[in-house]
Amino acid sequence: MLKAMPLDRSFYRQDSVSLAKALLGQRLVRLYPGRSAGTKAVRLAGDIVETEAYLGVPDLAAHTAGGRRTARNEAMYSDGGHIYVYFTYGMHHCMNVVASVVDEPVAVLIRAIEPVEGLEVMRQHRPKARKDTDLCSGPAKLCQALAIDRAYNHCDLLDATGDLFIEDTHADRKMITSRTMTGPRIGVAYAKEWANKPLRFFLKDNPYVSRQSESKSKNDA
DNA sequence: GTGTGGATTATCT
DNA sequence: GATAATCCACACC
Numbered sequence: 122m123l124k125a126m127p128l129d130r131s132f133y134r135q136d137s138v139s140l141a142k143a144l145l146g147q148r149l150v151r152l153y154p155g156r157s158a159g160t161k162a163v164r165l166a167g168d169i170v171e172t173e174a175y176l177g178v179p180d181l182a183a184h185t186a187g188g189r190r191t192a193r194n195e196a197m198y199s200d201g202g203h204i205y206v207y208f209t210y211g212m213h214h215c216m217n218v219v220a221s222v223v224d225e226p227v228a229v230l231i232r233a234i235e236p237v238e239g240l241e242v243m244r245q246h247r248p249k250a251r252k253d254t255d256l257c258s259g260p261a262k263l264c265q266a267l268a269i270d271r272a273y274n275h276c277d278l279l280d281a282t283g284d285l286f287i288e289d290t291h292a293d294r295k296m297i298t299s300r301t302m303t304g305p306r307i308g309v310a311y312a313k314e315w316a317n318k319p320l321r322f323f324l325k326d327n328p329y330v331s332r333q334s335e336s337k338s339k340n341d342a
Numbered sequence: 343g344t345g346t347g348g349a350t351t352a353t354c355t
Numbered sequence: 356g357a358t359a360a361t362c363c364a365c366a367c368c
Contacts (some may be wrong), residue, residue: 207359210350210359210362211351212351213358260361306358331361347364348364352367353358355356355357
């Protein structure tokens with residue numbers, strides 16, 4: 122059994138579509154309450170089962186569409202491996218992994234993870250979740266379960282002192298690829314011709330994705 | 343099981 | 356002033 126190690130910088134310096142697929146099956150880890158807290162930190166972790174790629178300047182659904190750079194989306198312009206957390210609908214946080222390199226504002230939205238470590242704490246963070254499949258099956262749900270908010274905006278997944286990172290699970294990539302489904306991204310109907318592009322990726326028949334195959338989805342292998 | 347609408351506020355125009 | 360990369364409750368089947 123190979124030891125789980127954080128993915129390195131080069132892993133994140135690829136285009137957002139490739140990264141969105143490569144992140145499936147990898148483990149998102151949050152040390153709670155954090156490395157610097159007095160008590161021993163607990164691992165809140167889950168394997169990524171659903172992602173969406175955002176392609177930056179030309180992508181009308183991306184926050185950086187048209188190249189408009191604001192205080193809000195500044196983190197998307199940083200190097201691959203950084204995090205972009207935004208607040209929306211007056212109550213929800215969503216997290217993205219920044220792809221590519223500095224000044225290339227592309228990212229991958231983490232839409233769902235399959236919880237595997239620290240479920241007790243996650244349940245406390247999400248009292249409204251009736252079943253464990255409701256714990257992290259949505260971009261705002263997983264942020265709530267892992268207690269990720271804007272304090273994590275612009276943090277670096279490769280910061281050795283940070284409490285958020287992604288580990289290589291050494292999953293069988295052929296297996297992951299054969300189960301990868303693709304379809305339109307969720308909640309971007311306003312994005313004209315970009316609304317229907319197959320930029321959402323998720324694992325077939327995995328009960329922890331936010332919603333399983335719509336008729337428009339197809340196998341990506 | 344499916345569908346509809348309300349919550350609630352930072353951010354940008 | 357309008358909108359949002361969402362979630363949840365409740366109605367109705």
